Amino acid sequence: MTDRHRGEARFEALLAAEEKVEPPDWMPDGYRKTLIRQIAQHAHSEVIGMQPEANWISRAPTLKRKAILMAKVQDEAGHGLYLYSAAETLGITRDEMMRLLHEGKHKYSSIFNYPTLSWADIGCIGWLVDGAAITNQVMLTRCSYGPYARGMVRICKEESFHQRQGFEIMATLSRGTPAQRQMAQDGLDRWWWPSLMMFGPHDSASTHSRQSMEWKIKRVSNDDLRQQFVDMTVPQAEYLGLAIPDPDLRWNAERGHYDFGEIDWDEFWAVVKGNGPMNRERIAHKRAAWEDGAWVREAAAAYAARRRDAVA
Amino acid sequence: MSYSVPRLPEERDGDFSPQGRDGSSGWPLWEVFIRQRRGMSHIHAGSLHAPDGEMALQSARDVYTRRGEGVSLWVVRSSDITASDADEADSLFEPTADKPYRDATFYQVPTEVEWL
Ligand SMILES: [Fe+2]
Ligand SMILES: [Fe+2]
Secondary structure, X not given: OXXXXXHHHHHHHHHXXXXXXXXXXXXXXXXXXXXXXXXXXXXXXXXXXXXXXXXXXXXXXXXXXXXXXXXXHHHHHHHXXXXXXXXXXXXXXXXXXXXXXXXXXXXXXXXXXXXXXXXXXXXXXXXXXXXXXXXXXXXXXXXXXXXXXXXXXXXXXXXXXXXXXXXXXXXXXXXXXXXXXXXXXXXXXXXXXHHHHOOOXXXXXXXXXXXXXXXXXXXXXXXHHHHHHHHHHHHHHHHHOOOOOOOOOEEEOOOOEEEOOOOOHHHHHHXXXXXXXXXXXXXXXXXXXXXXOHHHHHHHHHHHHHHHHHHO | XXXXXXXXXXXXXXXXXXXXXXXXXXXXXXXXXXXXXXXOOEEEEEEEEOOOHHHHHHHHHHHHOOOOOOOEEEEEEXXXXXXXXXXXXXXXXXXXXXXXXXXXXXXXXXXXXXXX
């Protein structure tokens, strides 16, 4: 048996036995490339996702909210770093991933191409966007690639704080003045559909999904995850006394799930292709931060070199 | 799915060249180990890039211990770790399987005998 055959046989056996694949193991080229793409873009999403929220740090309504928001944004930076490390175990460098993001060759979750217009949007991001992310990330803790699955366990522990603080913002606003209530409703109106879009195209339109399921990278289909999210979130909106902007939304006793309307797929693909409200600004800001930080990286390297020389 | 991006028809995989893991503007990679409580061993938590050990420790504190995850940190240059070869795992670890007499459960103890 050749090395390749032996590697292939072991890879298949690991998947069948629900064991994790680890960095030094042989893996099919497609598996490696799919993971690099997915983990890097997941990392980029965490990092770009800091922008819409950081937009409100200086304008948070109270000192407590400001401290909470800073802690959350710092967590997202951490999530990006855990994930970049996981991607690096597959043989791509950090610099390469930065380059691909800055040049627009790697994308990030489209949800972060929507603007945060009011304080309620910070509530909506925590409640809906982190909520949708948790639905997906809980599934990914069972992913077949060890470093990615371990990163997800760490991230999921931190995410529940994110979702709760968002829900609390929404609860406070919806119990507030009529203007605050209206702000909460307006946020939900704008964030509901983009949040459902986070789960991606229909299963029927998602050819790569099937291969990812076979490799046990993905364990639940896009449509099933989306349904899970809707079923969890509708009663939460009812508790808040807010109306979900979907005339087709209703409980289906026969299925034991909520039925809901069709996503505007034209908008979905337009934003994925780079024509959302904030695509250009997000990348421009990211590049500027990278370039403005160059002197810090250089200074740190010079400091380390000087200390090395002093020891030698 | 969330936090991942649907594929565009024109997208191609593998637009990168594998270069190994030392490559954040030349900063080497460090593995981070955390001692959760006194009395426990340091356990691997993840990795990060930093120009030297001191700065690696500072970053490790920010990245891996934001919620009281530990009372002590180690950072080790990833390139200084010598790992066993995954391909030799069978020959390295298999021999223990045919030596059950290394386990206490291998031995029969008369029920009337105590403290054994
Ligand atoms: Fe996150
Ligand atoms: Fe989050």
